[in-house]
Amino acid sequence: MQQGRPVSHSQFSPFWPVFVDEIIPTWVKRTYSQKESWKSKPFTQQDAHFFYQGIEELSDLFTEERPSHMPAYFNHAKFRSSYLLYFLPLQAAKFTVLFEQHSLAMKAALEFAHQQDVYRVLDLGSGPGTASIALLLRLLQEKKPLPPIEFHWVDTNAAILKDGEELVAAIVEKNPKLKGKLTVRSYVGRWEKTQIDSGPPFALTLLGNVINEIPGASALEKQAAHRQLIKYFECTRGGGMLFVEPAAKLPSQGLSLLRNEFFESGILQEPTSLWGPCLHSGTCPMSEGRDWCHFSVPVQIPGNWFKRFSKGLGSERQWAKYSYLWLAATDHPAPAPKKTMRRVISDQLPGPLGKKALLLCEPNQVLRHPLPRHPKSSLRRGDLLDVGRPSQRGPTN
Ligand SMILES: C[S@@+](CC[C@H](N)C(=O)[O-])C[C@H]1O[C@@H](n2cnc3c(N)ncnc32)[C@H](O)[C@@H]1O
Structure with missing residues (x-):
């Protein structure tokens, strides 16, 4: 598929509308409503109005230039609930687009998982497990039986991890194909310092909108973080390691610098060391200066509540905007791009x-x-x- 081509409803899992229009709103209302008597009632326009305020505030925080130290927004119920209702589908849609565009990487991940008899996924700065959930919804479309799936989620915020675990349990509940197949192991702490349970290599490592949350770190802290990323990369085979960041200049150039460091360290060497977006192994020409490497793909994200929230924020979301970097695992290189x-x-x-x-x-x-x-x-x-x-x-x- 051409990178910039539209992604329509049909490329999303048929289960997506159930997830975003039923499971998330019902669960959010049950968990985050202020009055006990509201909790068992259906999610209505009035609820949308109530939760919208948090969506708007969080949207401002995410859109403006990030402060040097991000506030711990997930410490507040208001922001956890609004993230689940609006940002989870939005970020999951970006992963869905990339999974679609790089279906060969997804195939490599699944093949490796079948060989290992476990699909082990590492999701760093997972929040509610957004990237893993996007993967899970995609895996639901597989015709062949799935191997057991293990999600390893790392986040500093215990509450958002728990929210994600409960949402995943609700997905499993409605999909007999997943019953007894899925485990989520959550680690509360900084991904730079977390000791992950030993086991077979990961078939895929995912990082969604998390690298940009370390801009205030000192040069030494950044180097240590990058070294740790290299270690995680070394524990990943199959589909490799995917970073998705906002389309803005700072996070995008941060990703380009990280890419250059991976090449300088020697762990990446060839154009085949990347699934995307780069077709060469030379220095990224956009890690500094006027331009930055980012993408916008026309996309119809399914979901009635999502549509209403995005209209409320100013316009219906018709583009997925992001920057990304997808490293191919050393033993599962990407196909060599044509030289021209x-x-x-x-x-x-x-x-x-x-x-x-x-x-x-x-x-x-x-x-x-x-x-x-x-x-x-x-x-x-x-x-x-x-x-x-x-x-x-x-x-x-
Ligand atoms: C914008 S949210 C993204 C959540 C999720 N990955 C997604 O794409 O929806 C960033 C997440 O990274 C977490 N985070 C930030 N810095 C972290 C760190 N050093 N270690 C672990 N988690 C971190 C935050 O708690 C938050 O859950």
Whole structure:
């Protein structure tokens, strides 16, 4: 699938609407309503109104430039409940899009899990297990029987871990295919320092919107954190390690720097060391400067309550926006990209004489390239373009 192509309802699990329109609202109301008598009643527009305030406040916190130390928002019931109702589906949708785009990585993870007879997933800064839940909803669509699934969740906030565990139990309850198959092991603490139970290697390691929560760390703390990430990577096979961060400049460039460090450490060496988004192993040209590597994919996220909340925030969510980095496990490399293939890293830009251009990612530099004529004229951020022989390429930016 082309990176920037739309993701429709049909690419989400058929169980998704049940999860976001029934399980989450019912559970949130039962757990977080202020009055005992409300808890057993259906979730209504009045409840949506009540919980919306937290959604709005959290949205401001996440959208604005992150403070150097993020407040511990999950210490507050108001923010846990609003996260579950709105941000969990939103972030899970980004993982769903990436799982769809990198189906080969997902296949490698599942094959490895079958070989090990356990699908072991490490989810760092898991919150309510958002990334793992996106995976679980995808696995529900598998035709073959699933191996036992083990989620290992690490988060500093015990309450949000517990919320996630209960939501997962509700998913299992409604899916006989998962009965007796799934265990969640939660670790309360900082992922940089957590000792994970020993066992077979992970088939997939997931990090959603968590790297950007360490910007206030000192250089030494950051180095230690990066070393720890390398250790987690070394315990991962199959589908490798996926980081998803906000599309904003700071977190995206943080991810590019992290990518460069992985290459400098020698643990990644080839273009096949990455599932995406990069097609080369040179230095990322966007780890500093004006541009940054991020993506926006048209997406129809299912869910009636989700739609209402997003309209309340200003517009219906029709794009999944994120930056990401997907490292391929050493023994499960990604396919070698064609040498003349480039990743488009901008939308179409106006050029001289009305001609449009695109930015392409090259090792160490960003290249401005004329927009090819039809049939590629719909090319946009995230797509792949075969530039042919190097002499056909445009001037550097
Ligand atoms: C924005 S939330 C993302 C939650 C989830 N991964 C998602 O994508 O929805 C960030 C989470 O990271 C956790 N977190 C931040 N720094 C952490 C650290 N050093 N160790 C463990 N968890 C951390 C927070 O408690 C919070 O649950």
